[in-house]
Structures are given as structure tokens and as C-alpha cells.
Amino acid sequence: MASSTCYFAGLSLLCWLLASSSTASAQLSPNFYVTTCPHLENIVHFTMAHVIRQDHRMGASMLRLFFHDCFVNGCDASVLLDDTPTLQGEKNAYPNQNSLRGFEVIDRIKTSVEARCPNTVSCADILALAARDAVKLLGGPTWTVPLGRRDTTTASMSAANANLPPPTANLSSLISLFASKNLTARDMTALSGAHTVGLARCSSFRTRIYNEPNIDASFAAVQKSACPVVGGDDNLVVLDMSTPIRFDNGYFKNLMARQGLLHSDQELFNGGSQDAWVRLYARSNHAFAQDFIVAMVNMGNIAPLTGSSGEIRRNCRFVN
Structure with a gap:
């Protein structure tokens, strides 16, 4: 993590990127397809822009898929x-x-890419670019995505059940889960800011709005109208009531007002180690945007397949 001197000198992004360099990031390059598929990023951006104009929810869905x-x-x-x-x-x-959606969007991008650059671009890289463009198109920051990932030929139901943070997780569990992926607590808090867009099902927050003390009473009352004590498990509620389709720092302002929808959200501002980061991000959208960029790059560097590992899938849904 960058030092406080480095941060307050206004060099947070540069210093933290340098401090977070790894073997994985060295294997990826933003210029990976510069000669083999030079129009890749334009193809992805054009499709994502069209999709998000039709359905703003798809921006949050792409972020969730990537995560x-x-x-x-x-x-x-x-x-x-x-x-x-x-x-x-x-x-x-x-x-x-x-809860996951948007697979057809990746299929659509992949089809367009294959028409221009057959057997060249991985589905993993397409997903990373789609997530970046989703943030930008919803009014958030943009960044350079390191590329060169390859696609796996396997999957793991057990790892999916074990490794993804549940909405009921407490702060120590969240920090531990992110640390297991070489992501810091600061990364975790910045990444959680993605909940400034998107929706949550009633079943994921019912216990919080009916039973937890650290919640604004008027906020809880509004949520109860959409999420009854019994039934309505699939009813959807926006994660950020203030600016539900704009990528900004509203999520952190909500946490400070005790209006985090999920238990795992409010854990970031509950008298614990992340309170200071929440206050900073609530105060400065710029600070949040900078740290979100770094955290997304760090997350994109989690154990990528490169070189001759894996394959370049022709269809993202199936192994070649």
C-alpha cells in the first residue's frame, strides 16, 4: 500500500500502482492486441454503449460478472x-x-470480435474491457486495462460457493476473503463502491432491515415496503437510492447515513478499520475514483492464464 506521504502528495494512483506491481501484471499488457486486433476496444465500447442505452442495469451486471x-x-x-x-x-x-446476468452481451461482443479477429481475443479479456466500459458509460472513471488473459477449460462450482463474499459477511470475513486474493482492505472498500449502481434481491437484505440496529429508521421503513417479512424474495431494490444509475461516491455517503442496504455494505462503516476510507470517499469522488481504478486493475491481475495456458475460446459458453 502506498504511504500516507505519497497519498497526500496527490500521487496516490502512481504510487499505489507501483507498490502493487506483480508477476501477473508483468505478464499482461495494454498493448497485447495492438497488432492482432487493433479495433478490439472500439468494438467492446460500441456494443456496451448500445446495451447500456437500452438497459442501465447491464452496467452493474458486467461489473458483477467480472468480480x-x-x-x-x-x-x-x-x-x-x-x-x-x-x-x-x-x-x-x-x-x-x-443473480448473474449479461451473458448474452458477452456473446454479442465475442461474435463481433471473432468476425474481425478470429481465434485471437479471449473471453476473459472481453469481460475485463466490458466491465471497464460499463463504469465509464455510467459516469464513472476509465482506465487502461492490461490484456493478454487466456480462457480456462475448467470451472469450479465448489470454489464459487466458497470464495464469493456473501451479503451477510462481517468486516473481518470480508478482509480475509479479499486478502486471500491478494487484495488489501483498501482495495476491498474501493471495490465495494461498485454498489453505487445495481439492484439487490429482498432475500439478501431482509434480515438487515428488520433486525439490525445500525440502520436509519426511515430508510428501513422504505425498504420494508418492497420487502415484506414473508414472501417477495425476488423483489428488487436499488443499492443506492440517491443516484441509482450513476457511478459516483453516493454509496459511501449512504454508509455514513446508516443507509447501506446489505449487511456487508454497512460493515465498512460500523466503527471499524475502514471507517476512515469511507469518510474519504464520501468526501471526495476523485479519491474514490482513483482508488477504484487501482483496485480494479489489481483484481484483474488475480491469477490470469497467460502464454500457452488455457485457450482462446471460440464461444465463451463452451470449451473449444
């Missing part, structure tokens, strides 16, 4: 694999059931 991919054995597109008679994918793992 759920990287946290299960690395950023290798395992989350995109369908079940087959010989392979059990991750789509039906408990954290993914009825």
Missing part, C-alpha cells in the same frame, strides 16, 4: 461456461443463481 469471475480461480472466464454433460459450470453456484 464473480476473478474471485473464482482467477480472471479466466470460468463464470461464462455453461453446464455440459462433461463440465459443471459456476452459473448455478449459490451466489450466482438468479
